[in-house]
Amino acid sequence: MIDPHGDRAVYRQLADQLRADINSGEYGPGAAIPSEATLMQRYGVARNTVRLAMVMLREEGLVVTHHGRGTFVRESLPIRTISSDRYRAALASPELGEYRTEVTHQEVPATAQVAALLGVAVGTPVLERRILFLDGSLPQQLSTSYIPAELVAGTPVADPQREPWAGGTIGALAGIDVRVTSVREVVRARMPLPDETRSLAVAVGTPMLTVTRTMFAGDRPVEAAVDIVVPGDRGELEYRIDLDG
DSSP states (O other): OOOTTSSSOHHHHHHHHHHHHHHHTSSOTTOBOOOHHHHHHHHTOOHHHHHHHHHHHHHTTSEEEETTTEEEEOOOOOOEEEETTHHHHHHHSOOOOSOEEEEEEEEEEOOHHHHHHHTOOTTOEEEEEEEEEEETTEEEEEEEEEEEHHHHTTSGGGOGGGOSOTTHHHHHHHTTTOOOOEEEEEEEEEOOOHHHHHHHTOOTTOOEEEEEEEEEETTEEEEEEEEEEEETTSEEEEOOOOOOO
């Protein structure tokens, strides 16, 4: 219950109570949270206390508010597992997979970050590939990657109509006799940028998993992805590390 004399602000106590009710299943996915008036009466709190508690829960990604309808527990989303062996699997079985894509290609000058990853001079022409992956109507991943323009100019890899490629980028490059031999990834977590919030349809407070990737053909960097962005509420990273031999 709410203790108005406790050491935590009353709105935080109310948020704690509602969070516990959500986690216990009392309010399941898609269920309506009681109205402001109901919560005020049930817990003996002011309207502003209820509103501040709801702000906390929205920022945590637990609830969504639809104006004119009320506040609801967020629906559970299917989780996509991104495993460490996905590139090896793409080489072994280069299939298109179950996702559809929205693709934009353009030639741009390499920024300092892209140039450093690709080992080229700042301003070098690179092919920017922006790809939104969707599972049905649900956005799953946003990828912005770069390939030296001189490597793919005039080839099918530069044609956005050919996306998605069987075997992904590795399959695309293999089609022009560029064999990817290693991949380096750096994984981080951050909050979404405004464009990512819109493209990936994420709720307020949803963190992003981001992967910065560089593909190599021997010692030569041939592709850099900055960033691969996966909403934290619908993706997980799975890595296996073998220490024996």
